[in-house]
Amino acid sequence: MTLFKQMGLAILIIIATILSGVMIINYNSIKQEMVESLYETTVNNISTLADKLSDSEDNKAVVESIIDSEFDNGYFKKIEFIANDDSLNYLKIDNEEVEDVPRWFIDFSNIELKTVSVDVTSQWSILGVISVDGDTAIIYKSLYKLFLNLCYLFVASLMVSLIMISVMLYFILKPLYIIQHQAESILKHRFVINKKLPHTTEFKDVAIGMNMMVEKVEEIFQKGDEAVQRNKELLYNDNVTKLFNRRYLMIKLPQLIKIENKTDGGTIIFIALSGADILNQVLGHKKADDVFLDIATILKTTSKEFIDNIVARVNGTEFTIVLPDCDKEAGIKVVNSINNEFNKLIEEYNLNKIDIFINMGLYNYTSRVNVSELLTRADEALTKAKTDSKSNIAIYKEKNNKDDIGKEQWRKILEDAILTNSFRFEFNSTKNKIKSKVVTFNIENNNGKKYLYKDFIAPAIQLRLVSKIYILILKDLLKLKNKELNGCRCSVKLPNEFIKDSSSFNELSSIFKKYNNNLSFQLLFEVTDSLAIHNTASVKSFANLFYKFNFEFAINSFTGEANSFNYLKDLNLKFIKIESNFLLDQTEESINAIKIVTDSLDIELITTS
Secondary structure: OOHHHHHHHHHHHHHHHHHHHHHHHHHHHHHHHHHHHHHHHHHHHHHHHHHHHHOOOOOHHHHHHHHHHHHHOOOEEEEEEEEOOHHHOEEEEOOOOOOOOOHHHHHHHOOOOOOEEEEEEEOOEEEEEEEEEEOOHHHHHHHHHHHHHHHHHHHHHHHHHHHHHHHHHHHHHHHHHHHHHHHHHHHOOOOOOOOOOOOOHHHHHHHHHHHHHHHHHHHHHHHHHHHHHHHHHHHHEOOOOOOEEHHHHHHHHHHHOOHHHOOOOEEEEEEEEEOHHHHHHHHOHHHHHHHHHHHHHHHHHHHOOOOOOEEEEOOOOEEEEEEEOOOHHHHHHHHHHHHHHHHHHHHHOOOOOOOOEEEEEEEEEOOOOOHHHHHHHHHHHHHHHHHOOOOOEEEOOOOOOOOOOOHHHHHHHHHHHHHHOOEEEEEEEOOOOOOEEEEEEEEEOOOOOEEOHHHHHHHHHHOOOHHHHHHHHHHHHHHOOOHHHOOOEEEEEOOHHHHHOHHHHHHHHHHHHHHHHHOOOEEEEEEEHHHHHHOHHHHHHHHHHHHHOOOEEEEEEEOOOOOOHHHHHHOOOOEEEEEHHHHHOOOHHHHHHHHHHHHHOOOEEEEEO
């Protein structure tokens, strides 16, 4: 129960107790007054009755008539006349239930009146004794009406009190809600500062203390972030052109062509500048550096439309451009633009095109290429460009593979697999502190033909079928009953295209609502670091969805390419996976800076290879 409800209930009980006490006292006081008033009335009425009976002249009919007349006036419950002459004795009593008053109230009130008796005399002789009981029905009716009014007043008072208490506590505890929100944000590794301090002394002290703690943690994070960026610039940036260097290129390339990131490949361009020594002789060292800086600007400008592109200076006179999701025609357009802009640059500096020129080798790679093949084939294209007397641009021609499956063949295979749900899970164990498995899947059709995940995922992305496949797979995973998975953490790597697909979020939310309660294992979702950097809003939406249903979220393929790690604060990550070759390439200072950032956000680092 919340503090608001506890305090509200406590105050309401106190008010209810006080109200009940006051009403009980008032009820008993009024009841006592009514009983005393009825008794006095009864005493007065019995005197009148005794006087009338003294004139009855010992006539029974007259006695009965007088008693009946007085009884009908409604002041008495019972009248009994006991005469010296037994023949005049007469008893009149009302045994009917009190109208409009429930029996339980009569039993609860239990009004008892004293019987009033007086002697009936005629002249100096005593005719007999008249005894009467007052009619308590009048009191019961009045008290029951009073009781109902008191109940209505009690309920109304409690309702008004409840409203007043709620309003009062809302304003009193409002600062506490702000502090609670701040505490929840801290648990989610978000740095929230309460600028408006509460007026209540105790709350104010807590708010100041939490602000100081948040500021301290954020300061640690920012220092770590700055240190990482500073080290990254020293490790991975060329001093002259500010482009990435060969070191960064070799770390980034494996992540770019990782299975989950592939579509249908991309384009890599090798560029070699000839005449750099002449450039230094003609322009001088400083001016030559300006030319290199201008070349870097040309390369970045012509490739900026391709997301996740890499432009690197791999040595003094050679550059590399990697353009994911760039087909052959688009790649040729890029190299032609570079060629034209470079020629304009040479003219601008009044240089000789015969002495100073560039050669470019272009390779349009497929989804099945590895890093070694990528670099070798691009280098072959550059070598061909250097030896070609007619053109400074060469394109590597891919050899046709008879075993390659065409686009339309893949479409049929994948659509049939979706229709018949021919996907089969694989759970690969990992070395970690807890029992953990990586979830993947293959296709096994009715003909006994098997297609591995690594072979069909790229065509699936290219054919825009990846979202349908993953929704089907995740639905089956959420319904899965497998004793071997009990207590495991099962990790699912989501392709970039799945997160980018606008329909994925709603479909995923729908199946989570339907099947979430059936899990016997902890489900964790992973996305690439590059996706989290360039699509932070979408990734954050999915992260919130995962945590809403008690799933965990993590980042893999971390290469520290972001200009700032602030994006990590909003994702509430369980861990970050870092490739071992990336860590081995870092300095001790750089690794310590990364640790400071992740520790400040309570994120675990896991090394993979």
